Amino acid sequence: xxWQALWLTARLAALVSTIxxxxxxxxxxWIVFNRRRWTFLVESVxxxxxxxxxxxxxxxxxxxxxxxxxxxxxxxxxxxxxxxxTFEGLVVASVFYSLxxxxxxxxxxxxxxxxxxxxxxATLGASRLRTFLRVVLPLSIExxxxxxxxxxxxxxxxxxxxxxxxxxxxxxxxxxxxxxxDHVQALQYREATLTALFMLAFSFAxxxxxxxxxxxxxxxxxxx
Amino acid sequence: xxxxxxxxxxxxxxxxxxxxxxxxxxxxILFGASGSxxxxxxxxxxxxxxxxxxxxxxxERVLFDSQSPRDVPVPERRLGYVFQQLALFPHMTVAENIAxxxxxxxxxxxxxxxxEAAGSFHIEGLLGRRPDQISGGERxxxxxxxALVTDPDALLLDEPxxxxxxxxxxxxxxxxxRWNEARRIPxxxxxxxxxxxxxxxxxxxxxxxxxxxxxxxxxxxxxxxAHAPLAALAGFENLFAATVAARSERGGTMRCLLAxxxxxxxxxxxxxxxxxxxxxxxxxxxxxLADREPAGLSARxxxxxxxxxxxxxxxxxxxxxxxxxxxxxxxxxxGADTLGLQPGNPVWLVIKTYSCRVAHPRDSAGQ
Numbered sequence: 001x002x003w004q005a006l007w008l009t010a011r012l013a014a015l016v017s018t019i020x021x022x023x024x025x026x027x028x029x030w031i032v033f034n035r036r037r038w039t040f041l042v043e044s045v046x047x048x049x050x051x052x053x054x055x056x057x058x059x060x061x062x063x064x065x066x067x068x069x070x071x072x073x074x075x076x077x078x079x080x081x082x083x084x085x086t087f088e089g090l091v092v093a094s095v096f097y098s099l100x101x102x103x104x105x106x107x108x109x110x111x112x113x114x115x116x117x118x119x120x121x122a123t124l125g126a127s128r129l130r131t132f133l134r135v136v137l138p139l140s141i142e143x144x145x146x147x148x149x150x151x152x153x154x155x156x157x158x159x160x161x162x163x164x165x166x167x168x169x170x171x172x173x174x175x176x177x178x179x180x181x182d183h184v185q186a187l188q189y190r191e192a193t194l195t196a197l198f199m200l201a202f203s204f205a206x207x208x209x210x211x212x213x214x215x216x217x218x219x220x221x222x223x224x
Numbered sequence: 225x226x227x228x229x230x231x232x233x234x235x236x237x238x239x240x241x242x243x244x245x246x247x248x249x250x251x252x253i254l255f256g257a258s259g260s261x262x263x264x265x266x267x268x269x270x271x272x273x274x275x276x277x278x279x280x281x282x283x284e285r286v287l288f289d290s291q292s293p294r295d296v297p298v299p300e301r302r303l304g305y306v307f308q309q310l311a312l313f314p315h316m317t318v319a320e321n322i323a324x325x326x327x328x329x330x331x332x333x334x335x336x337x338x339x340e341a342a343g344s345f346h347i348e349g350l351l352g353r354r355p356d357q358i359s360g361g362e363r364x365x366x367x368x369x370x371a372l373v374t375d376p377d378a379l380l381l382d383e384p385x386x387x388x389x390x391x392x393x394x395x396x397x398x399x400x401x402r403w404n405e406a407r408r409i410p411x412x413x414x415x416x417x418x419x420x421x422x423x424x425x426x427x428x429x430x431x432x433x434x435x436x437x438x439x440x441x442x443x444x445x446x447x448x449x450a451h452a453p454l455a456a457l458a459g460f461e462n463l464f465a466a467t468v469a470a471r472s473e474r475g476g477t478m479r480c481l482l483a484x485x486x487x488x489x490x491x492x493x494x495x496x497x498x499x500x501x502x503x504x505x506x507x508x509x510x511x512x513l514a515d516r517e518p519a520g521l522s523a524r525x526x527x528x529x530x531x532x533x534x535x536x537x538x539x540x541x542x543x544x545x546x547x548x549x550x551x552x553x554x555x556x557x558x559g560a561d562t563l564g565l566q567p568g569n570p571v572w573l574v575i576k577t578y579s580c581r582v583a584h585p586r587d588s589a590g591q
Contacts (some may be wrong), residue, residue: 119272120311122298125373134324138315213315 002195004171005179009156012087012175016094017047017143017152022103024147028107028133034211047100054097058164061093065165085167090175093165094155102151109143146210155197225249227378227410228565231268231278241265241275241434247378247410251401253442254414255422257457262414263308265431266380268501269412271298272307282377287436304371304379308386310363312355318342318352318366327346327376341373361392368396371406372403379404379411386417397424418446430454437576450503450583460505460581461552468496477524477577482506490524491580505581508554512544512570515563525575527551534565541565547573 031043049057065083066072075083081090113136121131137144159177166173168182175197183192228365234240241261251420256263267273271287274295280288282303287296312321319338324332344349345365355366364384371379375576385393404411415421415482421428421442430438432454438445439505449455455463466480469488476493480502489504496502518526529547536542541560543553551573555563 072583115310116311117313118308119298120305120307120313121324123270123301123303124370125299125302126324126327127299128328135313194369198354223354 002174002176002179002183002191005174005176006198008087008174009176010096012090012094013152013155015091016098016155017102017148019095020098021106021144021148023079024102024106024151025137025144028103028110031103032107032110043087046103049097050100054158054160055164057097058093058161061096061161061165065089065092084165084171084205085169087172090166093161094158094172097158098151098154098160101154102147104142105150106140107143109140109146112143112166121138129147142213145213149206149210153203157203176185225283225377225409227269227280227282227412229265229278229280231265231275231280233264233268233273233275233525235264237436238259241268243436244432245414245429245436245439248427249408249410250404250426251411251413251424251532253425253428254412254431255418255428255442255445255453256326257415257416257456260431261434264418264434266305266382266412266414269378269486270303270380271296271301272305280394285377302374302377303372304376305586306367306379306381306384308382308384310367310384312363312366312370314355317352318347318358319352319353320363322351322368322370322373323369323391326336329460338375341369344372344403345369345396361388361396363386363398364392364396368400369384375407376409378409381413381416385420386415390419393420394423405553415455418442421446448507448581448583455503455505461508461554462504462506462511464504464549466502466504468498468500468502471498480582482549483580485548487527489575489580490577491582492578493585494582496582496584500584502587503583505583506575506579507544510576511553512552512577513545513555513559513563513565514551514572515569516576517572518574521574523574523576525577527569527574527575529573530563530565531571533567533571534560537578545571545573 011065027046027214031039062084063069064071064194065075067076067082067084072083084091118131121135126134159179159181162173163177168174169177176199180192181198183189183195188211226249229247230244230320232240232242239259239261241264243265243288256262264273268275268550275288277288277290277560279290280287286294287301288294299476312368313324317322322338322341323334331335332333338351339348342351345368347362347365347369350362355570367384367385385396387542388396400411413424425442428440428442429436432451437451446458449458449460449463453507465483466489467483468479469479471478473493477490478493479488479490482489491504494502512523517528524586527547528550529545532546532550533542533545534541536557539557541555543555543560543565545551545553553573
């Protein structure tokens, strides 16, 4: 087992999924509750990583984080080191790559809430923020947890984007999926088998969590 | 304090709302068939739907005015709203639901108000339960307590009791009336049930296709319905267009010719002059049937007809009798068996003068 790669992957996924929950809650709220005609445009952009080949996604992200792009230059000036081929660069790329996996479950949970509950909250004097904190969020907590878990798992499992943006620097950008690839390339089948088995067990456990959670009728049942 | 509203609203479906009314303190019924615009009116008053034009005010406080323009946000309107689906927060207890609108109050006072409101609606024993752990009637009481505990300036109720037993409806309405005795706020109560309208309303606004077609006490409006949809909702299965043929001031009656027939009915004397068009409403349960010509009755209308059809609806037999005009008659299965209601058989209709409710369309149209 490549413990260094495992620890790096865990740190990356935890950081990315935390950032994504913070981003996806307001983003999903906007997508579900605003009434602008071009909402579908934002939805499509958010969902692009679902259909784009990871290498294409990784290519654009590499261009965006390289020292020749405005973002890459700005980062270089602030921090004194480039963004591409660093852990931070990997975090930025992963946030974009896993965005739909966080936004979609949260948006689905928001959309499921009976609109009269929000109206009732308003007639009882509650502001939009209070309605969100007291009614919408508590009734969507499963969706938020699902978004957290799925984006964590998806970040753990990414390969193409990491290879494009991060390369393969042990302790910096070498995640566990890259490690498996490396082992196979070096004909180290024993290590590859162990690591792959670990990933399989982990992914299965995550899905058990997500689907097991959905069976709990905590807030799903609408009131007659 | 009174609630006044003037609203116009055109929906994409082609439906157009155009109403103007005043709601005095007490219960005013907003009565009409589904699709007549009742809920749209409530939503416009509450600010949940934006009218195209108009003005909404409670007392001196203007909530909406398309001229000024002014549109007070929903949370600042201070109106209680009870939704048809109740919209209780499923993740909160009864107490938390009731306390929801009292966020600005200090904790102690909030708890005291919750207990007081729960007591008024007899749910003080359920404060720790969640909405899915209490009965339908208890949920209605919770929704009412939640809306009223905030001391709103007016109360808007969208068919809140229609799913409940009559006895429970009465109890809840009694509690609501008691609550409102001291406060005297205008209550606008939407329903399409004439029973609820009679039992609960001080005044009634009858709505048809987005317009107020009649207003007055529930008895004034619903006992003499001039419009077919209103008549059906008010429990009058028969509504005939007719003209006044003769008036008898001394007898307190007049004879009316049913349109398109040679059938005449004697009805109570009204304001309509001879030759004027009137509508005659008649409950299907107020008509008697006989299998031979009856004699020696006080009833003034005895019409010969033939059975056109008879069908069972639950425990009621609905017979259609052709006597020039078509009459719907309700009978018990036993009564129908005695008569042998075969299509084509001759029957006599017996109708008391005072069972006929006459509306002079010009009287009750508009306000």
